[in-house]
Amino acid sequence: xxxxxxxxxxxxxxxxxxxRSGALGGITAGLAMGRVQANxxxxxxxxxxxFLLFCQRNPKPCPIVDVTDIGDPEPARIAPxxxxxxxxxxxxxxxxxxxxxxxxxxSDLWRDDFVGFLIGCSFTFENALRAAGLPLRxxxxxSNVPMYVTDIACAPAGRFAGPxxxxxxxxxxxxxxxxxxxxGDYPRAHGAPVHVGDPAAIGIGDLDRPDFxxxxxxxxxxxxMFWACGVTPQAVIMNSRPDIAITHAPGxxxxxxxxxQELRG
Amino acid sequence: xxxxxxxxxxxxxxxxxxxRSGALGGITAGLAMGRVQANxxxxxxxxxxxFLLFCQRNPKPCPIVDVTDIGDPEPARIAPxxxxxxxxxxxxxxxxxxxxxxxxxxSDLWRDDFVGFLIGCSFTFENALRAAGLPLRxxxxxSNVPMYVTDIACAPAGRFAGPxxxxxxxxxxxxxxxxxxxxGDYPRAHGAPVHVGDPAAIGIGDLDRPDFxxxxxxxxxxxxMFWACGVTPQAVIMNSRPDIAITHAPGxxxxxxxxxQELRG
Numbered sequence: 001x002x003x004x005x006x007x008x009x010x011x012x013x014x015x016x017x018x019x020r021s022g023a024l025g026g027i028t029a030g031l032a033m034g035r036v037q038a039n040x041x042x043x044x045x046x047x048x049x050x051f052l053l054f055c056q057r058n059p060k061p062c063p064i065v066d067v068t069d070i071g072d073p074e075p076a077r078i079a080p081x082x083x084x085x086x087x088x089x090x091x092x093x094x095x096x097x098x099x100x101x102x103x104x105x106x107s108d109l110w111r112d113d114f115v116g117f118l119i120g121c122s123f124t125f126e127n128a129l130r131a132a133g134l135p136l137r138x139x140x141x142x143s144n145v146p147m148y149v150t151d152i153a154c155a156p157a158g159r160f161a162g163p164x165x166x167x168x169x170x171x172x173x174x175x176x177x178x179x180x181x182x183x184g185d186y187p188r189a190h191g192a193p194v195h196v197g198d199p200a201a202i203g204i205g206d207l208d209r210p211d212f213x214x215x216x217x218x219x220x221x222x223x224x225m226f227w228a229c230g231v232t233p234q235a236v237i238m239n240s241r242p243d244i245a246i247t248h249a250p251g252x253x254x255x256x257x258x259x260x261q262e263l264r265g
Numbered sequence: 266x267x268x269x270x271x272x273x274x275x276x277x278x279x280x281x282x283x284x285r286s287g288a289l290g291g292i293t294a295g296l297a298m299g300r301v302q303a304n305x306x307x308x309x310x311x312x313x314x315x316f317l318l319f320c321q322r323n324p325k326p327c328p329i330v331d332v333t334d335i336g337d338p339e340p341a342r343i344a345p346x347x348x349x350x351x352x353x354x355x356x357x358x359x360x361x362x363x364x365x366x367x368x369x370x371x372s373d374l375w376r377d378d379f380v381g382f383l384i385g386c387s388f389t390f391e392n393a394l395r396a397a398g399l400p401l402r403x404x405x406x407x408s409n410v411p412m413y414v415t416d417i418a419c420a421p422a423g424r425f426a427g428p429x430x431x432x433x434x435x436x437x438x439x440x441x442x443x444x445x446x447x448x449g450d451y452p453r454a455h456g457a458p459v460h461v462g463d464p465a466a467i468g469i470g471d472l473d474r475p476d477f478x479x480x481x482x483x484x485x486x487x488x489x490m491f492w493a494c495g496v497t498p499q500a501v502i503m504n505s506r507p508d509i510a511i512t513h514a515p516g517x518x519x520x521x522x523x524x525x526q527e528l529r530g
Contacts, residue, residue: 049314049380052321053332057342067318070423077322077420115314155342158335 010035012079012255016087025089025104027251030139033127034260036078036189037253038065038118039230040088041237042106042246045070048115050158054236055117057155061164061232063120063188065256065263071112078256084116090249092234097241106246114246119230121253122167124189124260128182129169137170137216144251145169146210147231151203152194154232162236165229166194168207170222179225188263195226202226212250275300277344277520281352290354290369292516295404298392299525301343301454302518303330303383304495305353306502307371307511310335313380315423319501320382322420326429326497328385328453330521330528336377343521349381355514357499362506371511379511384495386518387432389454389525393447394434402435402481409516410434411475412496416468417459419497427501430494431459433472435487444490453528460491467491477515 009015010032018024028037043051048070055062066075073084085107093100093109103109122145126136138145145167152164171179176196184192195202207224208215212231218224237245248254274280275297283289293302308316313335320327331340338349350372358365358374368374387410391401403410410432417429436444441461449457460467472489473480477496483489502510513519 045314049310049317052314052317056317056321056329056332064321067321 012257013081015255016079016082019089020083020086022104027144028089028253028255029123029126029145029251032255033130036065036256036258036260036263037121037123038078038256039121039233040084040248040254041117041119041233042084042114043117043242044111044244045113045115047159047242050160051117054154054157054160055119057157058232059187060190060194061154061228061230063190064117065120065188065258066118068116070115073110073116075116075118075254075256078118078258080257084254085110088248088252088254090252092247092249094237094242094245094247096243097238102249109246118254118256119233120189120263121230122190122227123253124263125183125186127260128185129179132178132182134171134175134179138214141216143216144213146207146215147212147229147250148199148204149211149235154236159240159242160236162232162239164194165211165232165235166202166226167213167229168224168226170216170218171225173221173223176223176225183227185264186260189260190228190230193225193227197223199224277522278346280520281344281347284354285348285351287369292409293354293518293520294388294391294410294516297520298395301330301521301523301525301528302386302388303343303521304386304498305349305513305519306382306384306498307349307379308382308507309376309509310378310380312424312507315425316382319419319422319425320384322422323497324452325455325459326419326493326495328455329382330385330453330523331383333381335380338375338381340381340383340519340521343383343523345522349519350375353513353517353519355517357512357514359502359507359510359512361508362503367514374511383519383521384498385454385528386495387455387492388518389528390448390451392525393450394444397443397447399436399440399444403479406481408481409478411472411480412477412494412515413464413469414476414500419501424505424507425501427497427504429459430476430497430500431467431491432478432494433475433489433491435481435483436490438486438488441488441490448492451525451528454525455493455495458490458492462488464489
């Protein structure tokens, strides 16, 4: 967690203003608990139908919480007045499927044909997990949640195809059902896990080497649980090579005004 | 209900083959109970993003159950092998927002840039209503369900905007909660009703004069209940005037292989 965030408080507009001013540039796990956090994908309109179709066919990793009008950077339905060009702590710029750099402001890259897709994030249900007394190891450690590319194939749509990415949280063995039930209540924030237990069963070789985020220890009395992750589009973008795409940097989410309860089923 | 349908049976592939051969040209209410029925909208690719976005912003009238790949008439995820050009009993062709005619086969109109949208239909939950002993007046009478244009505005998306259309079923006064609970279990088939009671409260002037389908009597001990309807895109098309659009004729639905249980929440 970014140390400066503590002083900023937990008000979504204030947190977004802190992103805009540069005061907040770190990960957002643990911030604004009880509010919706969202993954971001920005694509040109020419790819927008196929990407929205990809999300429709893959609701587990890509539950849509808002889509902006063509050329409009305001996600008006979940955060009126917000600006997708400045209001995330960190962005990634992808050209031809290759990561071309990161930025904290993408105003100079914005185009009239850009469409912004906001995709539900598992940080949204962490408040409910915490309320049930479940550990959130990455928040305890002040690190980013570990994320892994799996061998689970997404349903393709036009040019978009690729593997599912998951986030991992260690859960005490006796509490796995509780974790399934709680998160299953939030289908628009990835819902119930896609896998519980053996990482190899979904193609993950080594929990200590996540593809995104930071490794966390799994204790002897704990089981790793895996939830579909909104970083999936970034693996898909690598695969599908659009001319340009802009995403959030993993763990550096958009913080909406919307309450987490709004993403319950 | 089309009299010929009784001989065809309730097997979705057989019912679609009957549409293709011309043996089935009537409404589909009461057919293939327990299977998903779907509304159809076909639009050119150039309008596909904005229409899919319209559906995403209006999940109550327009819950997506499948979208075909560009130029492909097969809704492969809900009815492998089916053909949207021939497998519905009746189509409507719209040019510049005006109804230009009906057809029972649209093969000659199909284009390489067409995209087919299959939208959940309230016929899907009628089996569950019947199992709970609730009346289905239009099926009892062998008529089409009555549908009305309301004064409830849909959330616009690009060129698509317009009023919500609803279907109406009379429900015994003491059973309205049961009807809400049962249909609320099917969010991808319109889910819980949008209104119960006074038709004027949602801009319906006269129950005896539906905008689509056939009027049915509401008995003294019954309350009219209104569910969002997949004919909504037809009202939106009238408003938004795309060059060409093809839809099902109201009540003449696509019958999928998918079981109704698949559209439960």
